[in-house]
Amino acid sequence: MKEFDFGIVGLGVMGRNLLLNMADHKFSVAGLDLDPEKAASLEKEASEEHTIKGTTSAEEFCGLIRKPRAIMLLVPAGKPVDSAIASLLPYLEEGDVLVDGGNSYFPDTNRRVDELAEKGIHFFGMGISGGEKGARFGPSMMPGGNAEAYERLRPIFEAVAAKVNDEPCVTYLGKGSAGNYVKMVHNGIEYAIMQLIAEVYDLLKRGYGVEDAKIQQLFEKWNNSELASFLVEITAGILKKEDEVTGKGILLNYISDAAKAKGTGKWTSQNAMDIQAPIPAINAAVEMRDISKYKEERVQASKSLKWTDVSETSEEEIFAELTDAFYFAMINIYAQGLAQLTIASKEYDYGLNLEEVAKIWRGGCIIRAACLEDFRQAYSKSPELPNLLLDETLGKSLEEKQAAARKVVKTFIDKGIPASVFTSTVSYFDSYRSEILPTNLIQAQRDFFGAHKYERTDKEGVFHTEWN
């Protein structure tokens, strides 16, 4: 009987496409799904060069794969991951490797690593980014787990990953849940950049009444500049997709404004609070999705809470400023997410190499962008860089472009167009570059009402004052 190189559990959007990607690269792959239709249709999709087999039996599936087995789970995060593991366990053996390729919550990964280690099974948490197309033709992959066991996965992962300058967008990131953590923060950055783009669209469309085609052209132009990125590129594509139902105008104008979320953005914010990593732009993006859900209240408030436009900035002026302002905000968002990774790496002892993270985010993933190469170079020069804002080259660019960002933020406010992410990037920049913050007053207030004590700037020790 044929022994298969690899196994994938969950033949949905990601699993099916990654399996076909592996088969394209001459690996033989077995697939397991609870749905007989998905298991059967997999083989129908295979080309003559593919060696693949689908099944609904965990026993048959585990029997097909060469020992020690390498198996990836691509099922929804949470309980489905635990039940998929439970269904395989009776047929797994010491030395087998299980990789969770989904967006699992990182503490769940730590628990699974420990539980499976007791049985001699290596468990990996590996974030995968790139969506359906990425999985099929080259994703960015973020594996964390046992370094030695990774060597067995490396050839197959490097073969199927996206390539930038012939370098694969996958690398071993660290032990335990390091891979899931990096993917979680990737998604936090993804939320913030998406919201930033949405704010630009809102300012132009609602604030200035710019027609869709002209906004589309702006994003298309940006995608051929230093702002080139997957999210800008797809926005230009979305803005020209005609509505087939009505045949009138673009589809975007018919899509509801209550946005959904699966949890990774929220987890990024929740954990940032736990480890005291300031990421205001990501927090703002998570909250904007929350505010979007309160449609009825927003409709009611729009009728009672009025504002008259006091903006003096013309459409021409704002178009001229937006490119620099967007660059400024975008760099501040990446800086926050990457700084969170630096803090988390110490907190959880992941041993992350930020240059490698920037490198594998250059291609395949949703937040791929031209600026990732600049970040890679910044970390290559200074591996211990605590924040990208301290890199000389990036710092200089931000210094030059801040005037545009300030002007654009003022215009948002004057026009009454919400810009939680845009404004928070300017405040973050200003907080980070402030030698002195007003938090001495917070210290005094805490001591006043709670005798919490404070430190002085002119001598060592802790002090308390009777303020009354």
Ligand SMILES: NC(=O)C1=CN([C@@H]2O[C@H](COP(=O)(O)OP(=O)(O)OC[C@H]3O[C@@H](n4cnc5c(N)ncnc54)[C@H](OP(=O)(O)O)[C@@H]3O)[C@@H](O)[C@H]2O)C=CC1
């Ligand atoms: N879609 C995307 O763009 C991306 C998704 N991800 C992550 O990848 C993971 C998978 O997502 P996606 O492929 O979209 O999900 P889908 O829902 O498309 O596919 C999941 C598949 O897993 C099957 N399944 C569930 N439980 C089991 C089980 N115990 N044994 C065998 N098969 C099982 C499901 O079968 P059934 O439907 O019959 O229940 C389904 O076919 C998620 O964690 C997601 O967050 C990551 C990056 C991008």
Ligand SMILES: O=C(CO)[C@H](O)[C@H](O)COP(=O)(O)O
């Ligand atoms: O991981 C992804 C992209 O990188 C998935 O598409 C994820 O579902 C996106 O998050 P959300 O559904 O919360 O918008």
